[in-house]
Amino acid sequence: xxxxxxxxxxxxxxxxxxxxxxxxxxxxxxxxxxxxxxxxxxxxxxxxxxxxxxxxxxxxxxxxxxxxxxxxxxxxxxxxxxxxxxxxxxxxxxxxxxxxxxxxxxxxxxxxxxxxxxxxxxxxxxxxxxxxxxxxxxxxxxxxxxxxxxxxxxxxxxxxxxxxxxxxxxxxxxxxxxxxxxxxxxxxxxxxxxxxxxxxxxxxxxxxxxxxxxxxxxxxxxxxxxxxxxxxxxxxxxxxxxxxxxxxxxxxxxxxxx
Amino acid sequence: xxxxxxxxxxxxxxxxxxxxxxxxxxxxxxxxxxxxxxxxxxxxxxxxxxxxxxxxxxxxxxxxxxxxxxxxxxxxxxxxxxxxxxxxxxxxxxxxxxxxxxxxxxxxxxxxxxxxxxxxxxxxxxxxxxxxxxxxxxxxxxxxxxxxxxxxxxxxxxxxxxxxxxxxxxxxxxxxxxxxxxxxxxxxxxxxxxxxxxxxxxxxxxxxxxxxxxxxxxxxxxxxxxxxxxxxxxxxxxxxxxxxxxxxxxxxxxxxxxxxxxxxxxxxxxxxxxxx
Numbered sequence: 001x002x003x004x005x006x007x008x009x010x011x012x013x014x015x016x017x018x019x020x021x022x023x024x025x026x027x028x029x030x031x032x033x034x035x036x037x038x039x040x041x042x043x044x045x046x047x048x049x050x051x052x053x054x055x056x057x058x059x060x061x062x063x064x065x066x067x068x069x070x071x072x073x074x075x076x077x078x079x080x081x082x083x084x085x086x087x088x089x090x091x092x093x094x095x096x097x098x099x100x101x102x103x104x105x106x107x108x109x110x111x112x113x114x115x116x117x118x119x120x121x122x123x124x125x126x127x128x129x130x131x132x133x134x135x136x137x138x139x140x141x142x143x144x145x146x147x148x149x150x151x152x153x154x155x156x157x158x159x160x161x162x163x164x165x166x167x168x169x170x171x172x173x174x175x176x177x178x179x180x181x182x183x184x185x186x187x188x189x190x191x192x193x194x195x196x197x198x199x200x201x202x203x204x205x206x207x208x209x210x211x212x213x214x215x216x217x218x219x220x221x222x223x224x225x226x227x228x229x230x231x232x233x234x235x236x237x238x239x240x241x242x243x244x245x246x247x248x249x250x251x252x253x254x255x256x257x258x
Numbered sequence: 259x260x261x262x263x264x265x266x267x268x269x270x271x272x273x274x275x276x277x278x279x280x281x282x283x284x285x286x287x288x289x290x291x292x293x294x295x296x297x298x299x300x301x302x303x304x305x306x307x308x309x310x311x312x313x314x315x316x317x318x319x320x321x322x323x324x325x326x327x328x329x330x331x332x333x334x335x336x337x338x339x340x341x342x343x344x345x346x347x348x349x350x351x352x353x354x355x356x357x358x359x360x361x362x363x364x365x366x367x368x369x370x371x372x373x374x375x376x377x378x379x380x381x382x383x384x385x386x387x388x389x390x391x392x393x394x395x396x397x398x399x400x401x402x403x404x405x406x407x408x409x410x411x412x413x414x415x416x417x418x419x420x421x422x423x424x425x426x427x428x429x430x431x432x433x434x435x436x437x438x439x440x441x442x443x444x445x446x447x448x449x450x451x452x453x454x455x456x457x458x459x460x461x462x463x464x465x466x467x468x469x470x471x472x473x474x475x476x477x478x479x480x481x482x483x484x485x486x487x488x489x490x491x492x493x494x495x496x497x498x499x500x501x502x503x504x505x506x507x508x509x510x511x512x513x514x515x516x517x518x519x520x521x522x523x524x525x526x527x528x529x530x531x532x533x534x
Contacts, residue, residue, distance in 0.1 A: 056428050080434035088432045095425040098444050110433040159433065 003199050004030040004167055009062035011048055022048045024223040033197040037210040040220030046203045050169045054088055084114045084163035091172035093152035097144040103155055104140040110162040129158040150181035169201045186213055207250045211235045219243050264526050271522020277515025284332040292326035296482050304498050318501050328508055330482040339465035342402035346460055350410025351453050358418030359441040372408045380405025388476045395478045402464045410453045417449035458520015462513040469509055484509050
């Protein structure tokens with residue numbers, strides 16, 4: 001069964017009297033437990049697709065089916081309840097949290113909103129979530145701005161898995177982290193996928209990372225799908241012009257020669 | 259460095275704090291130092307200041323103790339100033355947050371209402387309201403708040419419009435938080451600092467408006483007010499100018515104190531926000 005099916009998704013923006021299609025007739029699907037990567041240059045529509053899939057912005061055209069139901073038809077309380085199954089991790093882990101929040105409050109919100117745990121039970125759940133993402137429970141009372149960037153992104157992942165989602169949108173979720181932390185976070189994400197069968201919509205401009213974590217990849221160019229296929233096949237031998245340009249621009253670690 | 263020590267480093271803030279502290283002390287000690295009715299007759303009429311040390315600031319036309327009236331008037335000024343400013347800030351922040359966060363029709367309607375209030379001079383509005391409803395302390399507070407909530411509303415809306423687009427608001431939507439909870443728990447607290455920065459100006463303006471209403475005879479008749487004292491002294495301005503000058507000075511020092519202390523607080527928090 002398909003987890004998320006997006007068909008003919010279109011989002012246009014009006015700039016002056018010109019209309020620009022940020023996302024132009026895009027269709028794709030994600031299966032349960034699968035990682036689909038969206039790659040492309042800046043302004044190719046990666047983040048717009050992510051925000052459309054999460055209903056943070058509304059499409060002009062197209063259809064989104066999530067867990068077998070019309071996701072665009074939901075509104076109000078039904079939409080808010082459905083959001084438990086579809087979560088997101090943002091690029092900048094500092095901007096993703098209320099600057100006044102503590103770690104405990106950030107994790108308390110989804111548990112309270114979706115009625116997952118009673119008030120008395122929540123501190124224990126929060127501690128378990130923190131330990132699940134490789135943090136210690138004594139971090140809970142700390143303010144978000146007091147902890148490190150890597151810890152913050154782990155808290156963001158803990159918040160995303162708190163409601164037991166089937167799909168998490170990772171919008172450049174490791175791009176702002178330094179290289180050593182990036183590897184640990186990717187390990188954590190892969191581990192969660194193996195254990196909880198979570199699917200990822202993995203948005204990144206880093207083809208190296210995509211090649212190592214994604215099953216399939218979609219290359220976007222100016223809001224349209226330029227290339228689509230198995231992640232390794234596409235990245236090792238891109239067919240489209242934009243694919244070749246992206247691969248050529250990617251920094252190589254295993255450089256040979258002088 | 260602690261915020262308090264930083265606050266005390268600026269001379270304006272210290273001067274403001276001392277003036278405010280003196281005012282608060284006056285208001286709190288009024289019924290201890292001058293028990294009984296401050297409007298009771300205690301001596302000969304029109305006694306000049308510094309003649310009789312049991313009545314240090316003399317008496318007014320009816321023989322009432324000016325010092326006692328001054329202390330009890332501090333209470334009214336402070337109560338009305340703070341209550342009116344608090345009401346204006348709360349209403350303004352809520353209206354501005356709803357308008358900025360909801361956008362669309364809600365924003366249009368709320369902002370046109372704000373415009374309507376802003377086009378009427380606020381003192382005229384207060385004057386009309388008190389004349390219609392009748393003078394009492396609560397009515398005076400509402401009348402003043404009616405003309406001053408628009409400023410905080412506009413500032414709150416502008417701030418909310420910028421915060422609304424931040425990632426953490428999107429994050430709150432993704433976890434399924436109710437829009438009203440997002441507006442009042444996530445957005446409003448972060449939009450407050452610039453709104454609170456207006457509080458000193460609003461308190462000062464409210465104290466002056468209350469004095470002006472009382473001067474025109476529209477204050478609460480059962481309470482001593484500085485504006486009422488000035489109005490009372492006007493009839494004998496040539497023979498006993500101190501009756502207007504004494505409450506006038508008190509009014510000037512109060513507004514100055516509120517304003518300076520407010521500026522000091524804004525300065526302190528601005529520095530802290532700049533460093534973090």
